[in-house]
Amino acid sequence: PNTPAELELSKLVFPAGLTKPTLAVIGCLSTVGAHPPIYELQARWAVRVFLGLSALPDKETMLQRIRADKLELKQRFGHVKLQLLNLPYRDEIAEEIGVKPSFWRLVLRDPKLAFLCYFGPSFSVQYRLTGPHSWSGAADHAKAALSNTLYPFKLPNPDKKQSSFALAKIMKFILFFGVL
Numbered sequence: 001p002n003t004p005a006e007l008e009l010s011k012l013v014f015p016a017g018l019t020k021p022t023l024a025v026i027g028c029l030s031t032v033g034a035h036p037p038i039y040e041l042q043a044r045w046a047v048r049v050f051l052g053l054s055a056l057p058d059k060e061t062m063l064q065r066i067r068a069d070k071l072e073l074k075q076r077f078g079h080v081k082l083q084l085l086n087l088p089y090r091d092e093i094a095e096e097i098g099v100k101p102s103f104w105r106l107v108l109r110d111p112k113l114a115f116l117c118y119f120g121p122s123f124s125v126q127y128r129l130t131g132p133h134s135w136s137g138a139a140d141h142a143k144a145a146l147s148n149t150l151y152p153f154k155l156p157n158p159d160k161k162q163s164s165f166a167l168a169k170i171m172k173f174i175l176f177f178g179v180l
Contacts, residue, residue, distance in 0.1 A: 005070065009066070010062040012029050016059055016063050024045075027039050037123075042093060054097065090127075097127075097132065098131040099129075099131035099132065100127070100131075113129075113143060
């Protein structure tokens with residue numbers, strides 16, 4: 001294919017023309033937002049398909065979906081380009097794998113975590129909470145992710161002893177080089 005309009009990739013990962021899913025294209029898209037979480041989900045999905053743990057629809061269903069996606073892109077942008085909305089696409093791939101967290105299941109298990117996952121910023125660890133290859137530390141990591149992200153931007157609590165000690169070190173440094 002010479003243009004994105006000629007590209008026939010099911011969900012921008014699997015070529016629709018293959019008789020068996022033996023090839024996956026990872027990262028053939030553009031989006032506003034972080035790309036690595038998308039690449040991770042695409043790779044996880046590809047591995048599951050290659051191992052026979054997830055099945056792709058038949059060729060005609062994939063082609064119908066590709067045509068519908070291209071029509072939507074053409075209506076949105078005026079031409080077909082490989083530009084997607086980050087979170088809806090990630091959720092779509094996560095559903096294929098079986099790792100999209102369910103709000104209601106999370107609310108019953110951990111309401112704070114449910115709130116963070118659905119109303120807070122999206123972190124890729126959310127796709128490790130349930131399903132295949134889930135991680136036991138994912139919930140704790142998801143709860144701490146926002147504060148860990150904001151930590152570098154917090155102003156230090158001024159401590160007078162520490163400030164005077166730092167000032168003394170700076171003065172010694174200046175005097176040392178001033179003498180030289």
